[in-house]
Amino acid sequence: MDRGIVYLVGAGPGHPKLITVYGLECIQKADVIAYDRLISKDLLQHAKQDAELIYCGKLPGKHALIQEQIHQLLVEKALEGKIVTRLKGGDPCVFGRGGEEAEVLADAGIPYEIVPGITAGIAAPEFAGIPVTHRDHASSFAIVTAHGRVDKGEDRIDWEALAKGIDTISFYMGIGNLPYICSSLIEYGKAPDTPVAIIQWGTTNIQRTITGELQTIEAVAEKEQITHPAIVLVGKVVQLRDKIKWFESIQETETVNV
Numbered sequence: 001m002d003r004g005i006v007y008l009v010g011a012g013p014g015h016p017k018l019i020t021v022y023g024l025e026c027i028q029k030a031d032v033i034a035y036d037r038l039i040s041k042d043l044l045q046h047a048k049q050d051a052e053l054i055y056c057g058k059l060p061g062k063h064a065l066i067q068e069q070i071h072q073l074l075v076e077k078a079l080e081g082k083i084v085t086r087l088k089g090g091d092p093c094v095f096g097r098g099g100e101e102a103e104v105l106a107d108a109g110i111p112y113e114i115v116p117g118i119t120a121g122i123a124a125p126e127f128a129g130i131p132v133t134h135r136d137h138a139s140s141f142a143i144v145t146a147h148g149r150v151d152k153g154e155d156r157i158d159w160e161a162l163a164k165g166i167d168t169i170s171f172y173m174g175i176g177n178l179p180y181i182c183s184s185l186i187e188y189g190k191a192p193d194t195p196v197a198i199i200q201w202g203t204t205n206i207q208r209t210i211t212g213e214l215q216t217i218e219a220v221a222e223k224e225q226i227t228h229p230a231i232v233l234v235g236k237v238v239q240l241r242d243k244i245k246w247f248e249s250i251q252e253t254e255t256v257n258v
């Protein structure tokens, strides 16, 4: 029997049309689709009728399938000769463990492709009217996971380099650590009045955005009860939202079909 293949596919940030044509084709031709929690379920409608759909989703802190089981599943199905599409939110290699899964497949000698996706840390700000770079306001941009806990020795962030050297910072998985993010940036030199936006469920029809400053955003987030999934975006570019926000105005006239 032919060996199968695994496509590690980025499903995009939430809106079902924000997947690449290549990614969509991988869904259409798959025998097996192993999908994560944050993908738009509408995408699964494009699967073949007899495709096997396997949920590998994770709630923060909880695991439906643990990572080793996912690795095993991808290898087993590919060895059965199947076309396997591993569908991940955003981009597969931005905090998506795409790299780890590719390593396992490479070790097992299984053919695979990595299909990029639009990552939430860029797309959610854009849907909130915030460009992550801008000629007048930001010439550097960093994507950072804020999920590591300092009290567990998991924080590997160079806060000083971030605070002093980067104009726009997009924090993923940052909601639980919001006070720590803000205080660390201030401690290492970012101005306390640096603008901050938090975009929850970016690009979906339940997108919500709040804005404030490093010194005030925690209180706003608490009041508005912002929860996962959300991007915490720090930098002067946030100010552009006042002028170029657009999502809220189209929402008034039509419902985005997500």
Ligand code: SAH
Binding pocket: 013, 014, 038, 088, 089, 090, 091, 092, 093, 094, 095, 096, 118, 119, 120, 121, 124, 171, 172, 173, 174, 199, 200, 201, 202, 203, 204, 228, 229, 230, 231, 232
């Ligand atoms: N691979 C994904 C990121 C996975 S990590 C990507 O490239 O986008 C999960 C984190 O991504 C969440 O905790 C949240 O910070 C962010 N995220 C994913 N989807 C999001 C969305 N629609 N809106 C806001 N943040 C989102």
